[in-house]
Amino acid sequence: MGNPVMLRALVLAALAVAAAAAAAATEKRKTYIVHMAKSAMPAEYADDHREWYGASLRSVSAASNMLYAYDTVLHGFSARLTAQEAADLACLGGVLAVNPEARYELHTTRTPEFLGIADGGADQGGLFPQSGTAADVVVGVLDTGVWPESRSYDDAGLGEVPSFWKGRCVEGAGFNASACNRKLVGARFFNRGYEAAMGPMDTDRESRSPRDDDGHGTHTSSTAAGAAVPGASLFGFASGTARGMAPRARVAVYKVCWLGGCFSSDILAGMDAAVADGCGVLSLSLGGGAADYSRDSVAIGAFSAMEQNVLVSCSAGNAGPGSSTLSNVAPWITTVGAGTLDRDFPAYVALGNGKNYTGVSLYSGKALPSTPLPIIYAANASNSTAGNLCMPGTLTPEKVAGKIVVCDRGVSARVQKGFVVRDAGGAGMVLSNTAANGQELVADAHLLPATGVGEREGVAIKSYVASDPSPTATIVVAGTQVGVHPSPVVAAFSSRGPNMVTPEILKPDIIAPGVNILAAWTGKAGPTGLAADTRRVGFNIISGTSMSCPHVSGLAALLRSAHPDWSPAAVRSALMTTAYATYSGGSSPLLDAATGATATPFDYGAGHVDPSRAVDPGLVYDLGTRDYVDFLCALKYSPAMIATVARSRDFSCAENRTYSVGGLNYPSFSVAFSTANGEGGESSAAATVTHTRTLTNVGGAGTYKVSTSVAGAAAQGVTVAVEPTELAFTSAGEKKSYTVRFTSRSQPSGTSGFGRLVWSDGKHSVASPIAFTWT
Ligand SMILES: *[C@@H]1O[C@H](CO)[C@@H](O)[C@H](O)[C@H]1NC(C)=O
Ligand SMILES: *[C@@H]1O[C@H](CO)[C@@H](O)[C@H](O)[C@H]1NC(C)=O
Ligand SMILES: *[C@@H]1O[C@H](CO)[C@@H](O)[C@H](O)[C@H]1NC(C)=O
């Protein structure tokens, strides 16, 4: 300490550093996902790529900590960075991409804009022979965690945990490692991205552990692979045996969704762990907006999962019935929309004028008196311009006290509206659909006597209320009704095509039950999820593509166990080409709940999943990593973008080759006719689109003949020519190709039409949907 000048200089330098750090700290940091080209790693790091990631991060930011280093589904890491640091990092050697984190949402209709109800998983599973070997497939569910005490995770009768399994049960708040067993073989949680973005979680409300504080993750994981639980019901509704689609498969849960959402740094960490642990199927009932694949974390994680032989099944989204509302559209993902079951929960509204309308309800408390009560439209009992919606604080208590209140669906959660009515002193609620939901009915476990009614019934009831000087009504909740026809119908909320990211790939791929699904629930939240709902249930009935996705995940697990040699694409092909798009009997097409009219492949993809036929599809359209890389080449992805999606720089596009997006060997066709293909958009100009497809024989020897059909006025003018028209297979694994040429006169831009191409050997029917669009 002899030199005071030197000491002073050091102090000043330290102050300057501190000031710079303070300035950086005040600039807002965000989470970024940093993709690294492992092949470009300097030799000095050869033993430790994490060290290289750390050095890269430190070179642009002294203050940033790494949230996660990723190994399995991508090479790289996530960290909190300022915009400047992110830009600096993007310029470093070996850095492929620096993408801001995105927030994803669960695809349940309990979230504000939507509604939902129903059950049916168990019935579907009953069609399927119990496969002893399903025990060797682990379904990884990335969701809100698990309520391990549920009987759905009972491991009675299951053999030892498979030796390939590397996962584990991670302890945390209210969750012991002993919670896992031979059914629930893994449980982990990923909260770093969430807490970095939102601040420390409120530990009174959520558990820093795999424990499910919401119910959604328990519902989805038990739908996919829950054990059979006899005597399950929600307040007596939908009573019967609750059972996952693959009751003998194992489940591993990866909690990546928290009360504040699902953050992509955490989702990627969950996918990274799930693939490394040995899951054969991943189920993700969540999504964000559709984005370019090189910036979509779920698409990126799913690509490497696919490459490592893991099937990834995702929900299509609940943004229907508008068109182009899909999420999770990457062609290496199985995208699942939602349909209804043949079960309903009727509740009647009888009006003072003698009319009687049918709605749905899961209300189970004290019934309304049998004498009619006054009924009022919320818009006329509120001082708010949107009073019809029964938003919190908008009902005038003096006007609704003791009455049945008619509320319109939309904006706030359906059950929340009932709570608002009850809070203002209302006696009951009629929840009326609007044009956005049409006649689709989603049942809820309301907190007061209430029923949801279709748009038509809602209009009739409101018109009675408006015209009668002293209108009255009663509501009678009637329980569970089965054998409802027609079913399935496409759920109004189910997101629809066309695919906005790649119009040449038809999405969704398939639909499965997603309306009023009964499955296990958490003990931490009531069936409505409202804080005011103090009821606790072992099973709940909810709706969403969140519920349809795990049906397909479970069925995929069954197929993987029945056919361990099938690729993820082969499993998806089997599910798609055996799906049905007409009601039994064959000729009348599936309907859309939103319109009551015929649904199309933009709504249901290949159709509704048919588990019993999917085990033996005859032929499959197979795909592997190189096919998907060629697809990215066709999209004109740069080498860095391909390496970002595909985790490797070893994949490149040949310069002398023409790649075609529609050339992907997909089990469906999306054919875009452009007037540019014809002669100057003249109505007489013919446009031709040609695709080649390759079928792989997974059945016995057989000769398949092709047939094609088209539907809709615009499609009548399309010629579909297949060459050859007959394919003879003699041995398993044999591949044969065919070419299909679609020729059309031009149509007004925006027109669409549909068709189907079917290969049949008399025993198997290998069907592909076709969507035509004219641009
Ligand atoms: C975890 O284990 C401890 C000690 O055995 C026990 O007291 C506690 O109740 C367990 N917690 C849970 C959530 O099972
Ligand atoms: C309303 O109709 C249903 C079935 O059509 C019937 O079961 C119910 O008793 C009727 N209610 C009244 C009050 O008329
Ligand atoms: C609207 O009504 C609510 C409920 O009666 C009341 O609390 C609120 O003050 C009213 N607002 C206005 C602007 O009158």
Ligand SMILES: *[C@@H]1O[C@H](CO)[C@@H](O)[C@H](O)[C@H]1NC(C)=O
């Ligand atoms: C609401 O109140 C207005 C004005 O009093 C009335 O004209 C209308 O019919 C009422 N609407 C309903 C559905 O009660």
Ligand SMILES: *[C@@H]1O[C@H](CO)[C@@H](O)[C@H](O)[C@H]1NC(C)=O
């Ligand atoms: C494309 O180029 C590669 C290597 O340069 C060559 O091996 C291949 O034959 C070429 N293919 C065609 C179709 O020209």
